Amino acid sequence: MKLSATRTMFHHHTMETNLGRASSKRMSWMWNDLILVLVFVTVFGVEANLVVESSQFDDRSSNIGNNNSTKMLKVLKHLRKINKPSIKSIQSSNGDIIDCIDRHKQIAFDHPFLKNHKIQDPPKMPSIHIARVNTTNFTIDNAQSWHVNGDCPEGTIPVRRTSIEDLMREKSHQHYGKKIALLPPNEYAVASVDGNYYGAEATINIWAPKVENNEFSSSQIWVVSGSFQNPGLNAIEAGWLVDPSLYGDSNPRLFTYWTADSYKKTGCYNLLCSGFVQYSKKIAVGAAIRPISQYSGKQFEITITLWKDQQSKNWWMAFQDEYVGYWPSQIFTNLDHATHMEWGGQILNSKPNGQHTTTEMGSGHFAKEGSRKSSYFRALRTVDDKNAYRDAINFTTFTSNTNCYSIERSRNSNNFFYYGGPGRSPNCR
Structure with missing residues (x-):
């Protein structure tokens, strides 16, 4: 995708707008x-x-x-x-309630195309799969705080319970957990590649950026087919996200998203609508991730893998080698393969009081600060039609506002970059 088209695409990710209220009753x-x-x-x-x-x-x-x-x-x-x-039901220390749901009764099967869908067995991970180097004692069983108080039994999946307070934070409860494609105020610092792809992977360090009310900050992978000039764009997103309006707190949380119509009517975050089929009984999408990296201190990271199963045609997601779930091929209209991949940070800039937001991206520090200070993506890979990994060494970088957020390639690796920034500052207004 050429830079002009890429910029157009960047400007169209955003959160929902407010809708009107219905008539009153007694x-x-x-x-x-x-x-x-x-x-x-x-x-x-x-x-x-x-x-x-x-x-x-x-x-x-x-x-x-x-x-x-x-x-x-x-x-x-x-x-x-x-x-x-x-x-x-399991109470998490951060206030979440995790419900263990019969896997065959999950919300995915409310989708009209999935009424008779049978949960699929996991496919093979892409070949030349590299075992994770665990230097921080980060494991699936302690990656989310709700595990401290229990586990979900066999045959169930963990789902973060949505509360009335969650819905009441939004002016339109019907669109809770959804995006809509609009022009800016989203801003980006991303790496991208164009071509024909069947998956993407990266390892990302985890932070808890400061986020203003009604805004968000994410670090994620995008798998995209089509362009934002076309209403038929299909996309999958996954990574970590801080979104006080969605969750009511400032914890970084594992998230997924999908759309089959350029973020207009289809898709949602996590399991807030039908579509994504949860497989794992260990990982709750939408739940907080821990521990968090410390500035000049210990770093904690997660690995996200998104790939297409060539037999079933479904798109799978793995978190630290744990098969989380998949997007059935039936819910998409144009995702036989991806034409564009992105890795990086995104924030919503609502320009409070007419100024640039102070919402941070990544660690809240610019890319030039480097190791243990900036946020990073490493081990960027794509997946080809033979289900084999390819290092994404020819990526291009883009920053929507270089005074506020930045991105820089690592000098020590050709598929590694630093990114992030503090938002409003003397040079960012």
Whole structure:
């Protein structure tokens, strides 16, 4: 992809816009129906969280007395849709509740194309697979804090429970967890390659960048087919993300995303809509990752692999060699193979008070600071049609705003780069 086209593509990733409210109903009608909804949800095994959240609704009743009751009922209905019945629930130290869901009853199968879908066995990882060099004692069993309090049983998958507070942070609960393609304010520091590819991989160190309200900061891989000038663009994303509006905190979290129509109507983060089929019982997409790298100190990193199974045609994701799950081929319209790969950082710049955001990318430090100070991607690889790795040594780099964020190749490796930045500063306004 030429630079001009690449810049156009960069400008189109963003979060959803606010939608209007529905018409009002009488408060007496609202509370009667609210009670009925809560009773219904109780049958599905998530009543404890909803009752607590509903009491918070009551505490705020003086502020919502004239608010629209229909929205509250629709929020609860949507919550019931995405929070499937749990066999076991685990409280995480960071406040998350992880529900262990029957793998055959996960939200993926609500997709109209997946009604009769059978969960697939994992395919072979791309050939010349290189074992991870573990120098930090980072393991799957301690990668997410909820593991401290338990594990999900066989036959289930871990799913972060969505709360009323999560949905109420958004003006439009129907679009919670979704993106929409718009022009800037997204900014990037990325490496990219163009061609025909069947997967991508990279190892990324983990940070907890400071993020302003209603913004996000991600470090991720993009697998893309098509262009943003075409409404038929298909894409898969995976990496780590800090997004207070989505999660209500500043923890870096493992995430996935997909779209089959240029981020218009299809796709979502993680398991917040139907599509992605979870396979792992150990890793919860959307859950916090730990530990976190320290400036001038110990570094912690994760490896993300995305690749196409040539037999089933499904696109798989692995996290530290753990098969997390896959995107069935049926949900895509134009992803027989990828035409563009990206690795790097992205932030949302909403320009609070008319100034550039202070949201950090990566470690919050520029690429020139280098080892143990800047964030990095290393071991960049693509996957060819023979399911073999190829080092991505001919990547090009792009930064949307060099005064705010930067990217630099490593001097010691041809498939390694540093990236990041602090956002607003004397040179970044």
